[in-house]
Ligand SMILES: CC(C)[C@H](C(=O)O)[C@@H](O)C(=O)O
């Protein structure tokens with residue numbers, strides 16, 4: 001039997017630096033745990049535009065469809081700000097999400113004990129925090145038509161369409177309920193049903209799927225603005241949150257920042273099962289390409305390494321190995337290893353991206 | 365010359381209780397400071413639906429168009445959750461905003477010294493915080509067409525439209541720049557120009573208005589998800605934030621919660637000048653109708669009283685009197701008066717809604 005295949009797309013900014021550490025971790029699992037992967041690497045985002053005039057070539061897209069999992073670093077940078085919308089770095093990432101049909105974006109917001117002090121929130125509010133945001137990732141205002149900037153009289157008008165079908169809502173709701181059953185059995189669904197009809201449909205379908213298929217799971221509904229408030233006030237009231245693409249974008253970033261561990265947080269984007277039973281899958285850190293520190297060896301590779309841990313768990317059914325990796329990371333944090341993002345203004349010398357990677361390998 | 369006119373719409377839930385305290389404050393200004401108002405009162409929201417089968421009658425709408433300023437309490441409650449979308453309590457509020465064309469929603473997020481400990485954020489992160497969020501209030505996905513729930517094949521599809529014209533963006537941008545000139549001369553505009561064309565137009569128009577009319581103001585742009593993060597990480601980096609209706613809904617609630625003073629925060633919604641030079645205006649607390657504590661005398665009237673202070677400042681050009689009222693409120697807080705929302709789990713006895721009103725009158 002051939003090895004499972006991984007496509008690595010380091011992308012822009014700090015993407016290549018943090019991905020270099022992931023590759024060392026992948027090699028370690030191959031050498032020491034007999035978990036060998038067929039790894040290929042390609043371009044996405046600004047670097048793909050520089051090379052090919054498009055943020056994602058058809059060849060790379062086809063490769064992504066074939067492999068068992070994609071690992072992505074980050075895309076974007078000020079260099080590309082002036083590019084036409086259709087070839088912006090983000091379009092490469094959005095095309096991957098859409099064409100692979102990765103509808104369930106799993107974003108754990110977890111506060112690492114060793115870092116609880118680093119949050120802008122009070123320690124008791126965030127210590128031990130562990131919530132899972134499940135964001136719909138292939139529909140909503142990100143992809144709805146009509147869209148664009150049109151001319152009306154002598155004015156420009158900007159248009160986007162929020163659009164959700166029943167089945168799009170139902171499948172991500174199922175992902176959330178399944179996840180809840182593996183956790184504390186509690187889902188909170190967020191929308192703006194008081195203002196948007198698409199929110200009404202969202203609320204209704206989530207409730208229907210619950211009543212018909214997951215009556216054992218505790219379900220509540222909250223308006224997204226109240227959700228932003230409650231996440232800030234007392235995030236531990238939540239376990240699994242399920243929400244749409246745009247609300248999920250804001251709320252998951254907010255939740256990530258609460259933990260004080262932005263450079264630490266991974267994500268998984270999952271689609272339907274492939275012929276081999278594995279879901280279509282893309283793993284990426286929650287943080288962006290951080291162009292301000294790119295190329296300086298300052299970036300924290302942990303979010304990207306933890307994204308590989310999620311791949312072990314969700315694509316390759318190696319939950320034990322994922323836990324091994326996660327524990328190694330907790331260990332280096334407990335030992336005091338800190339990249340620059342994990343240190344306040346004053347204080348200790350940070351370790352570099354590579355030093356952090358080396359420490360994690362040692363802990364493994 | 366006749367007295368300026370005020371239309372009071374207490375609304376649902378705690379609305380009537382907190383508005384009763386505002387009326388005592390209005391009376392005080394009439395008796396003691398010679399600031400007399402012609403006050404009328406009417407229904408909006410669920411109570412209007414109960415009485416008339418609509419959350420806002422045409423008569424009330426017409427009155428709102430005629431008066432110098434509207435003061436609103438809050439709308440909504442679980443009792444009305446099952447109502448058809450078109451007659452939900454919120455529709456009354458949204459109709460007022462839309463037909464009065466109140467495009468600039470001013471939402472100060474201010475941390476009161478006496479309450480800095482009460483935030484879920486660390487004291488140094490929020491102490492002294494004073495930012496102003498200007499939210500576009502009459503357009504975007506709240507009002508865009510087409511909208512609704514349609515049937516496609518045998519599926520329901522929920523649709524809303526995000527739609528912004530150049531002039532809609534331009535006028536709220538001007539409000540933000542004008543506000544910035546009275547404060548620290550700094551505006552940050554938030555959108556998702558990396559994903560939405562309406563965000564691109566938003567960014568471009570804000571930049572154009574800046575370059576042509578307000579080059580002296582410092583302008584920056586941020587993606588709304590990054591904005592949610594940065595508000596959580598270090599909110600003091602901001603002075604004036606300008607953003608669209610939906611992002612403004614989430615971000616201003618988030619900012620309000622940061623301050624730990626949700627029951628304290630007022631808002632002003634302003635439109636174009638009327639014949640008498642005063643802007644069309646509606647003032648309301650940021651908090652909602654809090655049905656869980658309604659009718660128990662527990663609600664904090666300060667947000668609603670501070671909304672009247674904003675009316676004094678923005679509608680009646682009585683900045684001095686507004687400051688007088690704001691200082692009276694700071695005084696009672698410094699003296700230790702606390703409604704239930706301003707106390708932690710354990711500790712002191714809270715004062716009631718009326719006791720807080722009485723204390724403020726005494727401080728005046
Ligand atoms: C880079 C950008 C297109 C993307 C998004 O808006 O989805 C990012 O913010 C994210 O959350 O993954």
Ligand SMILES: CC(C)[C@H](C(=O)O)[C@@H](O)C(=O)O
Nearest residue numbers: 194195225440454457458613
């Ligand atoms: C009550 C609701 C319609 C309203 C909104 O979404 O605008 C509220 O959340 C607000 O922010 O004023």
